[in-house]
């Protein structure tokens with residue numbers, strides 16, 4: 001069915017009374033914010049549960065990364081709401097008309113390890129090129145998940161993160177990373193990444209594991 005607002009042109013022209021007009025995206029055709037979140041790669045599980053300030057207050061003064069402070073590190077224990085917070089900042093960015101991408105790093109590492117046909121080296125290179133110059137807000141979720149478990153797993157992730165983080169920081173491209181590690185400890189894994197994290201905004205989430213909290217509420221007959 002053809003859109004009645006723009007007749008299928010996808011743009012509408014506003015006239016200001018003179019011969020000058022300005023074109024803008026047709027509001028009736030604009031994909032919904034949830035569709036854009038999905039297209040940006042936000043997992044459905046995270047999409048389904050937006051940040052709720054009653055569960056946990058919004059961290060004081062926290063804003064999306066900016067040109068002046070392009071890197072934001074969100075860190076804290078499992079279930080503390082890191083991915084939810086990152087997705088919420090991404091949503092604000094999309095709502096403001098920006099582009100965004102949400103990448104679950106362990107899944108990408110798995111995908112490259114299990115790929116047939118192309119070499120791991122080529123795939124890792126493609127991903128690196130793709131992510132480092134993405135011209136919008138990039139979320140790298142769950143960095144260094146396997147650190148400490150298996151040192152050999154640093155093989156893929158570390159060069160990827162180093163290139164992407166330093167390239168983007170140098171060009172003021174906004175990036176959010178989430179991880180369980182204390183950023184001060186990242187210095188030991190990669191001085192290059194750790195130093196950039198510590199020199200930029202680090203947001204700690206140190207509340208309770210919200211998955212466990214919800215399970216307790218449900219067990220005691222509460223909602224959600």
Ligand SMILES: Nc1ncnc2c1ncn2[C@@H]1O[C@H](COP(=O)(O)OP(=O)(O)OP(=O)(O)O)[C@@H](O)[C@H]1O
Pocket residue numbers: 049050051052053055056057076077078079080081082083084085142180209210211
């Ligand atoms: N402020 C919040 N509002 C609503 N739900 C929340 C909030 N914080 C956490 N949760 C809920 O708690 C659960 C865990 O949150 P989330 O997945 O964001 O944690 P995480 O820190 O990324 O955990 P992990 O390190 O295991 O990835 C989710 O079900 C999420 O919806």
Ligand SMILES: [Mg+2]
Pocket residue numbers: 082083084141142178
């Ligand atoms: Mg998470």
Ligand SMILES: [Zn+2]
Pocket residue numbers: 003004005006007008009010011026027028029
């Ligand atoms: Zn339209």
